[in-house]
Each structure stands twice: as structure tokens, then as C-alpha cells.
Amino acid sequence: MDLYYVDNPLRDVFIAFDYIIAIFILQIGLLFVKQWYKESKKQLRNIVILGFGVYFILFSAGMGIVFYIMNHAMPSQDFDFYYIGSIYLRGIAGIFLAFLLERTIQITLRTRYLISVALIGLLGVTPFCLNTSLLYPVLNAINLLLISLPLIFTLYFIKNTVGGMRRKLFITIPGFLLLGFGLYITTPRILEVIEGTLANASMVILASKFLTVFGIVLIMFGFNGYTFFLEAQWKENLIWLFIIDKTRLKILYSKNFLPEAMENEEIFAGGIPGIETIIKQFTQSREGIDVIKLENRLILLSHGEKVITALIVKKNIQNADYILKQITKKFEFFFWDYLKYYESYKSILSQAEIFKPMEMLIRTLLKS
Numbered sequence: 568m569d570l571y572y573v574d575n576p577l578r579d580v581f582i583a584f585d586y587i588i589a590i591f592i593l594q595i596g597l598l599f600v601k602q603w604y605k606e607s608k609k610q611l612r613n614i615v616i617l618g619f620g621v622y623f624i625l626f627s628a629g630m631g632i633v634f635y636i637m638n639h640a641m642p643s644q645d646f647d648f649y650y651i652g653s654i655y656l657r658g659i660a661g662i663f664l665a666f667l668l669e670r671t672i673q674i675t676l677r678t679r680y681l682i683s684v685a686l687i688g689l690l691g692v693t694p695f696c697l698n699t700s701l702l703y704p705v706l707n708a709i710n711l712l713l714i715s716l717p718l719i720f721t722l723y724f725i726k727n728t729v730g731g732m733r734r735k736l737f738i739t740i741p742g743f744l745l746l747g748f749g750l751y752i753t754t755p756r757i758l759e760v761i762e763g764t765l766a767n768a769s770m771v772i773l774a775s776k777f778l779t780v781f782g783i784v785l786i787m788f789g790f791n792g793y794t795f796f797l798e799a800q801w802k803e804n805l806i807w808l809f810i811i812d813k814t815r816l817k818i819l820y821s822k823n824f825l826p827e828a829m830e831n832e833e834i835f836a837g838g839i840p841g842i843e844t845i846i847k848q849f850t851q852s853r854e855g856i857d858v859i860k861l862e863n864r865l866i867l868l869s870h871g872e873k874v875i876t877a878l879i880v881k882k883n884i885q886n887a888d889y890i891l892k893q894i895t896k897k898f899e900f901f902f903w904d905y906l907k908y909y910e911s912y913k914s915i916l917s918q919a920e921i922f923k924p925m926e927m928l929i930r931t932l933l934k935s
Contacts, residue, residue, distance in 0.1 A: 577769050584776035585634035589627050591783040596623030618667040625660030629653040654706055658690045661713045668720050703756055714747040730889035735789050742785030749779025801886035807879040820922045858883055869895040897928055
């Protein structure tokens with residue numbers, strides 16, 4: 568088969584970009600594998616992180632095969648064989664990731680393994696489409712589903728994260744769109760059309776490769792620095808909330824996030840008095856979040872002007888820090904007068920009545 572870009576003066580530049588794209592996609596996979604390895608040593612749930620890593624590594628290998636056969640002369644039959652092989656390699660990675668994600672978050676997504684079954688079906692009919700006009704439409708459908716797969720589930724993770732992490736994940740959306748567009752431009756049929764019809768085909772191809780690399784960089788930035796799947800489960804990480812008056816060293820408000828069946832279970836040695844004693848040792852104001860190790864739990868402390876907010880969690884994740892700071896800020900904003908004129912208010916209303924609106928405030932934060 569003829570080499571692509573064979574008569575193009577930018578041929579070497581295009582080939583270099585092709586392999587840079589494959590290597591950068593590999594880097595995304597290695598980023599997730601690194602996260603999986605680090606978190607596995609902490610005995611955290613991480614199979615989905617590994618799934619994303621395997622997906623991008625195999626996706627990179629598949630694209631590497633495509634770029635190689637497009638730039639090295641070979642018979643048409645061999646080209647089709649290797650091209651379909653690359654599709655199967657990426658398809659297996661997609662099925663693996665889709666199955667893990669659909670199994671893990673089935674309650675929320677309710678896709679009932681539809682994506683996994685669709686990929687299996689498309690890959691199953693591919694051999695029967697050889698030497699027919701249906702081959703490339705089927706392959707394009709597989710490619711579209713494969714590039715849409717991480718995008719769909721990233722939207723799920725965006726919905727279930729908060730604060731700066733949500734904003735960072737939003738950056739991956741244009742990244743996936745640019746990656747999908749760039750890879751679509753590099754498919755054999757589209758390249759044939761571009762090079763055969765556009766006078767400025769070289770500039771279009773070069774721009775698409777720049778956009779592809781830029782999209783990959785956005786994806787790497789958006790996913791770097793945290794274990795996003797664990798962060799998306801931040802609500803399950805919460806155990807108990809305490810808000811303590813700094814001046815009087817008195818618990819003003821507490822909330823247990825555990826299921827109702829566990830409310831009466833003693834989850835800490837020493838119970839609530841033991842927690843109070845520990846928290847009262849950290850009354851000095853600090854800018855950041857204090858982290859106290861307590862058996863197999865953690866106490867996160869946020870210092871306001873009038874209160875210390877303590878959040879007992881299973882793992883120290885960024886979303887917990889964000890929620891803790893929001894609770895501290897909102898509590899002092901809404902109850903500042905009470906904190907300032909404590910002696911006057913306590914004779915009029917009970918503490919439970921005064922802080923009853925906190926339930927609504929916390930429910931709003933948990934839905935954000």
C-alpha cells in the first residue's frame with residue numbers, strides 16, 4: 568500500500584507527531600497505573616484506576632500500530648489485517664474499562680452493561696464486514712465509542728466532585744474532544760479525502776496534530792495530582808462532623824454521616840469525650856487543615872475565627888478538605904451573632920433549635 572504523506576514536504580514532521588501522540592497517550596496510561604500502585608499500598612479501592620491505566624496503554628499501542636502501518640509500505644491485505652488488529656486491541660481495552668466502570672457505579676449510571684455489550688457486538692461483527700462497504704462505518708463506530716468512553720465517565724466524576732477538583736476535571740472535556748477530533752483526522756479514509764480535495768491539506772493535517780497533542784496535555788493536567796475515582800466517592804468517606812466553640816471549648820453541633828444502623832455503634836475508643844479531648848488540644852488558629860491520626864480513621868481540623876470544625880473521615884482526600892472549609896465558612900457566616908452574643912441567645916433558644924438550619928446547609932453541600 569502507498570505511504571501516506573509520501574509526496575508531502577512535511578512528511579517527517581507528520582510522522583514525528585504521530586509517534587509523539589502515541590507516546591503521550593501512553594503517558595496518560597502510566598499516570599493512572601502510578602496512581603493505582605501508590606494507592607494499592609494504602610489498601611484503597613483502586614481497580615477502576617487500573618482499568619483507566621490499562622485502557623490508555625492498550626489504546627496507545629493500538630494507535631502506534633496504526634501510525635506504523637500508515638507510514639510503511641505494505642500490501643493492502645496486510646494493512647487491513649494490522650488496522651483491524653489495532654481496533655481489536657483498543658476494543659479489548661474499552662470493554663475492560665467499560666465493564667469495570669459499569670459494574671462499580673451501576674447504581675448511579677443504570678447502564679446495565681449496555682456500553683460493554685455494544686463494544687462486544689461491534690467487535691464481533693467486524694470480521695463479517697471485511698471486503699464490504701460496511702467495514703469502515705463499523706470501525707468508525709468503534710473508534711467513536713472508544714474515545715467517548717472515558718469522556719462519558721469523566722462527566723460522571725465531574726458530577727460527583729466539588730471545588731477545585733471539579734474545575735480541574737472540566738479541563739479534560741475539551742481535551743477529550745480535541746483528542747477524538749485529531750485521531751479522526753488521522754484515519755486512512757479521512758486522510759485520503761483531505762489530501763485529495765484540499766489545497767491546504769498539509770496545514771489542516773498539521774493543525775489537527777497540534778490540537779491532538781494539546782488535547783492530551785489537557786487530559787494529563789486534569790487527571791494529575793489526585794486519585795479521582797476515590798475523590799468521586801467522597802460522600803462515602805465522611806464519618807462524623809463536630810463544630811467546637813474556640814472560646815468556650817464546647818461542641819456546638821455534631822452530625823453522624825454513618826448509616827442509621829451504625830449510629831449507636833462505638834466507632835472510636837473513648838467515644839465522643841475522647842474526640843473532644845483530642846480536638847481541644849488544637850485550638851490555635853492555622854491557615855491549613857490539621858490532620859490527626861486516630862486508630863484507622865483521620866480527624867481533619869479547619870480553623871475559623873470563632874470555631875474549629877472537625878471532620879472524621881476514612882481517608883484524607885481533597886474533596887473532604889473542600890467540604891470542611893465550606894462548612895467552617897458558612898457556619899461562622901450564618902451563626903456569627905450567636906457566637907458573639909452567646910450569653911444572650913442561650914437563655915432564649917436551645918442549642919439544638921439554634922443550629923437546626925445546619926442540617927439543610929449540609930444537605931445542600933452534599934448535593935453540590
